[in-house]
Amino acid sequence: QQQVKQSPQSLIVQKGGISIINCAYENTAFDYFPWYQQFPGKGPALLIAIRPDVSEKKEGRFTISFNKSAKQFSLHIMDSQPGDSATYFCAPFSYSGGGADGLTFGKGTHLIIQP
Amino acid sequence: NAGVMQNPRHLVRRRGQEARLRCSPMKGHSHVYWYRQLPEEGLKFMVYLQKENIIDESGMPKERFSAEFPKEGPSILRIQQVVRGDSAAYFCASSTLAGTETQYFGPGTRLLVL
Numbered sequence: 001q002q003q004v005k006q007s008p009q010s011l012i013v014q015k016g017g018i019s020i021i022n023c024a025y026e027n028t029a030f031d032y033f034p035w036y037q038q039f040p041g042k043g044p045a046l047l048i049a050i051r052p053d054v055s056e057k058k059e060g061r062f063t064i065s066f067n068k069s070a071k072q073f074s075l076h077i078m079d080s081q082p083g084d085s086a087t088y089f090c091a092p093f094s095y096s097g098g099g100a101d102g103l104t105f106g107k108g109t110h111l112i113i114q115p
Numbered sequence: 116n117a118g119v120m121q122n123p124r125h126l127v128r129r130r131g132q133e134a135r136l137r138c139s140p141m142k143g144h145s146h147v148y149w150y151r152q153l154p155e156e157g158l159k160f161m162v163y164l165q166k167e168n169i170i171d172e173s174g175m176p177k178e179r180f181s182a183e184f185p186k187e188g189p190s191i192l193r194i195q196q197v198v199r200g201d202s203a204a205y206f207c208a209s210s211t212l213a214g215t216e217t218q219y220f221g222p223g224t225r226l227l228v229l
Binding site: 004006041042043044045046089091102103104105106107108 | 119148150155156157158159160163174206208217218220221222223
């Protein structure tokens with residue numbers, strides 16, 4: 001049973017365009033919703049995260065939109081740049097489980113920004 | 116301020132050998148998570164440890180895999196009698212507090228089993 005479904009699997013966006021990646025989850029115990037960015041040969045790094053008490057969070061060119069009723073959250077990258085080319089993972093987390101089971105990663109989205 | 120360190124970065128083993136992966140958490144962090152990443156897949160949780168204690172190993176295969184985080188020294192993920200299906204990238208992450216969402220990842224160890 002796949003708890004986290006991420007889409008699309010891959011995405012090509014022109015420089016300056018908007019990149020949108022979606023994540024749907026099933027576990028209603030999740031209460032922290034981060035996006036991680038991973039470059040080839042590197043470990044994932046936290047990019048931006050949101051808690052369920054707000055519907056949107058913006059940090060620079062990156063925005064998370066959260067829809068609790070639909071159990072979905074998305075990452076928007078504005079004015080996409082070639083340096084944003086990476087793999088992006090959603091990885092929701094549940095505090096109620098004491099964090100013992102770690103982050104639950106989606107399968108990832110390969111984002112390519114064409115110059 | 117060094118981040119999470121993992122070594123070796125690349126490890127090649129023949130079927131039946133043992134693989135030992137090491138993880139040194141960030142300074143001041145006493146909680147370590149291990150994750151496995153198969154090609155074209157997301158990271159899968161394996162085990163969560165605090166110093167000298169295994170808190171949750173529900174994601175770790177029951178046989179051949181073990182993990183420890185001693186009072187002194189790095190955390191070790193040990194895979195005995197490796198098989199080709201063990202080929203993957205293994206990442207560790209560390210955090211300061213128990214059950215915290217803020218985990219800092221190392222660069223990973225790429226294990227290749229021939």
